[in-house]
Amino acid sequence: MLLRKGIFILLCMAVFMQACETKSDISDVRLTILTTIPPLYSFTKNITGDIANVENLLPNGADPHDYSFGPADIKKVSKAQVIVKSGLGLETWLDTLLASAAENAAARGQELFVVDSASGVDVINNDPHIWLSPVRAVTQVKNIRDALIRVDPENAETYSLNASSYINRLMELHGEIKAEADKFKTKEFVAFHSAFRYFADDYGLDQVAVIQESPGVEPSPSAITRVIDMIRDRNIRVIFSEVGSSHKIVNSIAGDLGLEVYGLDTLEKGMQSKEWYENKMRFNIEIMKEAFSK
Ligand SMILES: [Zn+2]
Numbered sequence: 001m002l003l004r005k006g007i008f009i010l011l012c013m014a015v016f017m018q019a020c021e022t023k024s025d026i027s028d029v030r031l032t033i034l035t036t037i038p039p040l041y042s043f044t045k046n047i048t049g050d051i052a053n054v055e056n057l058l059p060n061g062a063d064p065h066d067y068s069f070g071p072a073d074i075k076k077v078s079k080a081q082v083i084v085k086s087g088l089g090l091e092t093w094l095d096t097l098l099a100s101a102a103e104n105a106a107a108r109g110q111e112l113f114v115v116d117s118a119s120g121v122d123v124i125n126n127d128p129h130i131w132l133s134p135v136r137a138v139t140q141v142k143n144i145r146d147a148l149i150r151v152d153p154e155n156a157e158t159y160s161l162n163a164s165s166y167i168n169r170l171m172e173l174h175g176e177i178k179a180e181a182d183k184f185k186t187k188e189f190v191a192f193h194s195a196f197r198y199f200a201d202d203y204g205l206d207q208v209a210v211i212q213e214s215p216g217v218e219p220s221p222s223a224i225t226r227v228i229d230m231i232r233d234r235n236i237r238v239i240f241s242e243v244g245s246s247h248k249i250v251n252s253i254a255g256d257l258g259l260e261v262y263g264l265d266t267l268e269k270g271m272q273s274k275e276w277y278e279n280k281m282r283f284n285i286e287i288m289k290e291a292f293s294k
Contacts, residue, residue, distance in 0.1 A: 061244070129197065145163035187206050188236050
């Protein structure tokens with residue numbers, strides 16, 4: 001009886017250990033990659049497929065320009081091997097977060113690799129909104145691909161192949177947007193904040209003014225007057241607000257001037273999926289088709 005009990009316990013231990021080993025094998029081989037904003041999630045997930053664990057750091061609805069991170073974020077970052085940031089000063093809070101997480105990660109002997117996706121991108125006036133230009137997004141994808149190949153060379157071929165097919169899709173998207181933008185009757189617009197400068201640069205549009213010049217800072221009455229004068233002087237017919245945010249000031253300016261407001265998606269906030277980036281860019285082009293046809 002005693003012997004039987006002993007064998008039973010041994011068997012249980014063997015099964016338990018096997019289960020533990022299998023579990024730790026899986027968590028050891030899969031890289032954990034954190035992205036800061038949803039477009040970077042789409043880019044990274046398309047490069048890795050299921051061979052890495054990709055998560056977006058910011059919760060749905062959080063503004064990356066002025067995010068306040070908490071202890072849960074420090075924990076997440078200290079468990080990750082790779083962080084993908086958009087760069088160009090978008091994530092002003094990230095250095096402090098990385099410093100807080102670095103100690104925990106070092107204590108576990110873990111190294112954290114930070115990918116600056118903006119490296120080598122054709123930049124205008126240090127504006128961080130590069131993801132809204134599919135052409136510049138291709139450079140971001142290449143930067144993420146190259147970093148993943150450095151961190152995880154065993155899967156280099158998968159990263160390369162996946163990145164190539166995703167880049168083809170982004171160039172298709174670029175072609176589609178260009179074909180539509182070429183047909184726009186008007187080209188000038190006013191936006192809530194300076195998100196669409198690169199988009200305008202790619203497709204021959206003109207972002208003549210923005211209402212909120214600094215992220216998170218309400219425009220002064222004199223700045224608002226300047227925008228209104230500019231809209232009148234140049235006879236601008238298109239004014240964009242942003243989906244997911246209520247900008248009373250945009251509605252009030254548009255109301256005064258008798259303009260209709262159209263809501264674009266800056267792709268700074270949202271749910272994450274592989275197709276999210278392409279879907280949202282196509283959503284924007286549908287809105288623009290309507291706005292620029294007048
Ligand atoms: Zn922005």
